[in-house]
Amino acid sequence: MAEAVLYVDVVAADRRVWEGEAVSVIARTTEGDVGILPGHEPFLALLVPCAAEILTPDGLREIIAVDGGFLSVAENRVAILSQYGSLAREIGLASAEKELASAEKALNEGDVDAATQQHYHRASAQVKAARRAESLH
Amino acid sequence: MPASLRELRQRRKSVTATKKITRAMELIAASRVVKAQQAAQAGEPYITELIRAVSAVATYSHADHPLTAHPEGGEVRRVAMLLITSDRGMNGAYSSNAIKTAARLRQRLENEGKEVVRYIVGRKAIGYLKFRGLSVRKSWDGFSDAPTYAHAQEIADTLIADFLKPYEEGGVDEIWGVYTRMESMITQSPRARRLLPLEIVQGVHEPKPGEMLPLYEFEPDPETVLDELLPLYVRSRVWFYLLQSAASQLASQQRAMKSATDNAQQLIERLTREANQARQAEITQEISEIVGGAGALAEAAAQE
Numbered sequence: 001m002a003e004a005v006l007y008v009d010v011v012a013a014d015r016r017v018w019e020g021e022a023v024s025v026i027a028r029t030t031e032g033d034v035g036i037l038p039g040h041e042p043f044l045a046l047l048v049p050c051a052a053e054i055l056t057p058d059g060l061r062e063i064i065a066v067d068g069g070f071l072s073v074a075e076n077r078v079a080i081l082s083q084y085g086s087l088a089r090e091i092g093l094a095s096a097e098k099e100l101a102s103a104e105k106a107l108n109e110g111d112v113d114a115a116t117q118q119h120y121h122r123a124s125a126q127v128k129a130a131r132r133a134e135s136l137h
Numbered sequence: 138m139p140a141s142l143r144e145l146r147q148r149r150k151s152v153t154a155t156k157k158i159t160r161a162m163e164l165i166a167a168s169r170v171v172k173a174q175q176a177a178q179a180g181e182p183y184i185t186e187l188i189r190a191v192s193a194v195a196t197y198s199h200a201d202h203p204l205t206a207h208p209e210g211g212e213v214r215r216v217a218m219l220l221i222t223s224d225r226g227m228n229g230a231y232s233s234n235a236i237k238t239a240a241r242l243r244q245r246l247e248n249e250g251k252e253v254v255r256y257i258v259g260r261k262a263i264g265y266l267k268f269r270g271l272s273v274r275k276s277w278d279g280f281s282d283a284p285t286y287a288h289a290q291e292i293a294d295t296l297i298a299d300f301l302k303p304y305e306e307g308g309v310d311e312i313w314g315v316y317t318r319m320e321s322m323i324t325q326s327p328r329a330r331r332l333l334p335l336e337i338v339q340g341v342h343e344p345k346p347g348e349m350l351p352l353y354e355f356e357p358d359p360e361t362v363l364d365e366l367l368p369l370y371v372r373s374r375v376w377f378y379l380l381q382s383a384a385s386q387l388a389s390q391q392r393a394m395k396s397a398t399d400n401a402q403q404l405i406e407r408l409t410r411e412a413n414q415a416r417q418a419e420i421t422q423e424i425s426e427i428v429g430g431a432g433a434l435a436e437a438a439a440q441e
Contacts, residue, residue: 079186
């Protein structure tokens with residue numbers, strides 16, 4: 001299985017965010033970080049808002065902001081599903097931080113409905129992803 | 138007897154105005170159908186993956202979850218039917234086809250001894266059912282040609298809430314959806330599909346039995362995963378239906394408006410011809426009157 005690769009599909013509700021081959025995928029599930037290598041057993045996990053990391057065969061690192069959702073693995077096919085997933089390089093760190101600040105402010109003001117929390121999770125995942133992407137370059 | 142010249146000209150003018158309107162509507166629909174089609178296509182990978190994941194859990198976890206199993210030994214007494222139509226007319230047979238499909242589905246379900254409650258999207262179906270005095274449990278309108286994910290979420294959450302209620306409190310045991318699938322720009326066909334409980338075998342998107350390893354690992358555990366996964370699944374299904382229906386609606390509007398424009402053009406040509414004929418006839422009559430009058434005068438003068 002030395003030359004096996006993973007085929008990764010990252011999809012958001014309204015578009016395909018990223019697809020391609022990878023040698024490893026790291027994401028955070030409700031139980032903690034999980035790393036997927038080729039040949040992983042079939043697996044289905046809930047994700048928490050996080051920055052998922054995909055290492056491609058040519059040594060590139062793709063960082064993807066995920067606001068919850070799922071990770072499923074079957075026969076070297078990895079699918080990451082998230083309603084609002086986005087690529088870290090498409091997100092500006094500054095704008096993500098601004099989003100996060102505004103979401104935090106709304107939360108602190110006692111606005112704790114599902115939409116605001118969703119917004120907060122999304123923003124925090126984006127900030128994490130953008131920071132990770134910056135530290136790499 | 139041809140109508141008077143003035144009448145013919147008036148009619149031609151009004152048909153020309155109608156043609157301008159239908160032509161504009163055709164162009165608008167043509168530009169929007171592309172966008173709707175793109176939206177429908179962009180949403181497809183998410184739905185495909187979700188179906189794959191859901192069928193994996195449902196098939197390999199053996200979890201007894203309310204969303205995958207019929208309650209109380211599989212007896213189905215009440216069924217929810219979600220019908221998606223348009224808000225406005227001018228779509229050819231789009232809405233009536235969907236309504237007919239829904240009526241057939243209801244007939245079939247009632248023959249099986251199930252009670253059907255209706256959930257309606259689009260003013261066309263609301264009007265149709267209200268006129269016939271048929272009951273509707275819940276209806277939505279105002280977004281049939283440009284639905285958003287939030288609309289899908291609202292509809293799906295209502296359906297799931299009723300699904301999880303016990304039968305005695307008005308809960309339903311099954312959920313069916315009737316929507317119009319966009320096959321191509323020329324073909325749109327209404328479909329009836331069961332949403333819940335899940336049908337594990339669902340055609341081409343499904344992985345074949347041998348395709349997946351039977352030993353799935355779940356994190357944290359199958360029940361929690363199902364709890365999270367299934368509402369998402371229903372939402373994305375409803376979202377898919379709305380997108381497909383919106384694209385179908387616009388495609389069928391474009392076609393209907395195109396034939397309306399063509400018909401108007403034919404009518405204009407016919408009216409123009411008739412008007413010209415009437416004008417000619419009027420001129421001919423005038424000339425013969427003048428000639429006749431002059432002849433009579435000349436005869437009278439000759440007799441004197």
